Amino acid sequence: MARQARAVATQQQIVLRAAEVFDRVGYYGARVEEIVESARITKGALYFHFGSKDGLARHIIGEQQRLAVRSLEAIESTDASALEQMVMLCHEMARQTTDPLMRAGIRLTVELGPADALGDAPADPFLPWTEWATRLATRAVEEGDIVETVSPPMLARHLIGAVTGAQLVSRVRTWFTDLDGRVEEMWQVLLPGIVPAGRHDRILSASSARWCAEPV
DSSP states (O other): OHHHHHHHHHHHHHHHHHHHHHHHHHHHHOOHHHHHHHHTOOHHHHHHHHSSHHHHHHHHHHHHHHHHHHHHHHHHTSSSOHHHHHHHHHHHHHHHTTSHHHHHHHHHHHHHOSSOTTSSOOOOTTHHHHHHHHHHHHHHHHTTSSOTTSOHHHHHHHHHHHHHHHHHHHHHHHTTTTHHHHHHHHHHHHHHHHSOGGGGGGHHHHHTOOOOOOOO
16 A cells, blocks of 8 residues: 555655746656656656656546546536526636646647657547527527627637636736736626626626636
């Protein structure tokens, strides 16, 4: 059991340090030697756990996608309205971009593209967020919280793009310290235009909706 626990701890250490390197310099800029040095392990340990740099990158992509989907499922299982869940989704997506592992997974997926060095095609890292946002927007229209003239797929694409842009600007300017405020401002501008006039009294509560992940 002690040996197994050490193996798990070593694997987690490799993933964390590798994610930081991939986030900083990308897949092609990352050297195995730098990852090994940062994680304070041997090359043999890295190859034992992941087989190769490609295998390590694939693992990080998988972890990023798994954590994203898990949070989306948790948000959708709450008792909040679909509109409130959309706000939660955007704030959670923004929060996850402050995590090097999540940023690394997204960067690796984007960099490797459809004809990648791993020999397969990683999924679009923004696709789960967009699909969930589309489903929630459709429900919000049905629930009467969004005007019927709004296209759910178009709104979803706009939201995911806007959050992505907000995190990029926030990273450059304040290293994410103002990211939550930027996403909140986005909703303050957007909600009056998509919520029916008769329901504007719900805008304040909707814009303040948040979801907090439970400790793992």
